[in-house]
Amino acid sequence: MSSSKHNRNFMSERRKAGAAIVVTGAAGGIGGGIARRLLADGWRVVATDLNATTLAELQSQTGSSQLVTMPLDVAKADDIRKTAASLKERQIAVAGLVNAAGLLQDIKSFMAMDEAAQRHIWDVNYFGAVTCTQVFAASMMSDGGGSIINITSINETRPLPLHAYAPTKVALGSLTTLTAGEFGPKGVRVNSIAPGFTLTPIMREKIASGKRNVSAIENATAMRRLVEIDEIAGVASFLMSDDASAVSGASIPVDAGWLATSYWMNFGELLDS
Numbered sequence: 636m637s638s639s640k641h642n643r644n645f646m647s648e649r650r651k652a653g654a655a656i657v658v659t660g661a662a663g664g665i666g667g668g669i670a671r672r673l674l675a676d677g678w679r680v681v682a683t684d685l686n687a688t689t690l691a692e693l694q695s696q697t698g699s700s701q702l703v704t705m706p707l708d709v710a711k712a713d714d715i716r717k718t719a720a721s722l723k724e725r726q727i728a729v730a731g732l733v734n735a736a737g738l739l740q741d742i743k744s745f746m747a748m749d750e751a752a753q754r755h756i757w758d759v760n761y762f763g764a765v766t767c768t769q770v771f772a773a774s775m776m777s778d779g780g781g782s783i784i785n786i787t788s789i790n791e792t793r794p795l796p797l798h799a800y801a802p803t804k805v806a807l808g809s810l811t812t813l814t815a816g817e818f819g820p821k822g823v824r825v826n827s828i829a830p831g832f833t834l835t836p837i838m839r840e841k842i843a844s845g846k847r848n849v850s851a852i853e854n855a856t857a858m859r860r861l862v863e864i865d866e867i868a869g870v871a872s873f874l875m876s877d878d879a880s881a882v883s884g885a886s887i888p889v890d891a892g893w894l895a896t897s898y899w900m901n902f903g904e905l906l907d908s
């Protein structure tokens with residue numbers, strides 16, 4: 636099999652050969668949106684999540700023979716290894732990985748943080764991605780290359796008051812550049828997507844219960860709006876494709892311009908249309 640090092644059509648060839656993209660957190664808003672988009676792009680998709688019921692709904696809604704659903708707890712390293720072994724047994728090669736499984740948290744004082752709860756957030760958001768990367772990158776490398784996407788957050792570069800969640804996303808961004816550096820010679824690209832406030836079901840719940848202030852978010856955002864799931868999925872589609880054949884170690888904010896303008900409200904004479 637040719638390697639992706641000099642072959643800029645590598646991912647298209649893997650897609651045509653029936654290799655799969657593994658998506659974690661695929662029962663969720665962003666993971667589910669990415670799984671659907673990759674299916675529409677013609678990829679075989681292995682959708683994994685802790686939530687087997689919603690995974691089954693994804694299966695029945697898409698009705699796609701290209702979709703394989705597998706319950707998986709990314710906080711359990713053995714579960715990840717078993718998933719990889721089961722794919723190997725079924726002769727499903729893996730060309731890509733999207734680490735989208737993640738736990739959000741309610742805002743708490745740093746002093747009130749419960750250690751066990753915090754460690755669990757690390758186990759899912761960070762160590763889940765670490766083990767998935769180790770396990771699935773190994774098979775990508777042996778097939779000549781691949782593409783990995785870590786779903787971080789705008790807090791990768793800007794502090795947010797989520798005392799357990801936020802450090803996991805900073806660490807995940809660091810993991811992106813570290814693995815991009817190490818895997819590059821083996822043909823595996825690694826990038827982050829850093830979503831802004833995205834209208835997933837869980838974010839809609841937070842808005843409805845007053846835990847996020849939509850008008851404050853809109854005023855702090857260059858485009859004066861939140862992000863839709865398919866706008867994250869479109870960037871994932873790009874990073875999985877050969878259009879991104881020279882993109883590795885990048886973090887792409889998909890935030891409607893929130894990072895560009897979120898601190899502008901400190902000035903008293905803002906321009907507005």
Ligand SMILES: NC(=O)c1ccc[n+]([C@@H]2O[C@H](COP(=O)([O-])OP(=O)(O)OC[C@H]3O[C@@H](n4cnc5c(N)ncnc54)[C@H](O)[C@@H]3O)[C@@H](O)[C@H]2O)c1
Nearest residue numbers: 660662663664665685708709710736737788830832833835
């Ligand atoms: N929605 C936003 O505004 C936003 C912003 C920035 C980053 N993100 C990130 O995007 C990702 C998806 O967020 P979302 O809004 O779609 O949330 P979501 O809750 O809809 O999706 C997260 C999914 O992860 C799954 N999950 C949780 N624990 C798991 C485990 N141990 N093993 C496997 N799966 C597990 C959940 O079942 C859920 O389906 C997360 O990593 C989140 O941090 C979201």
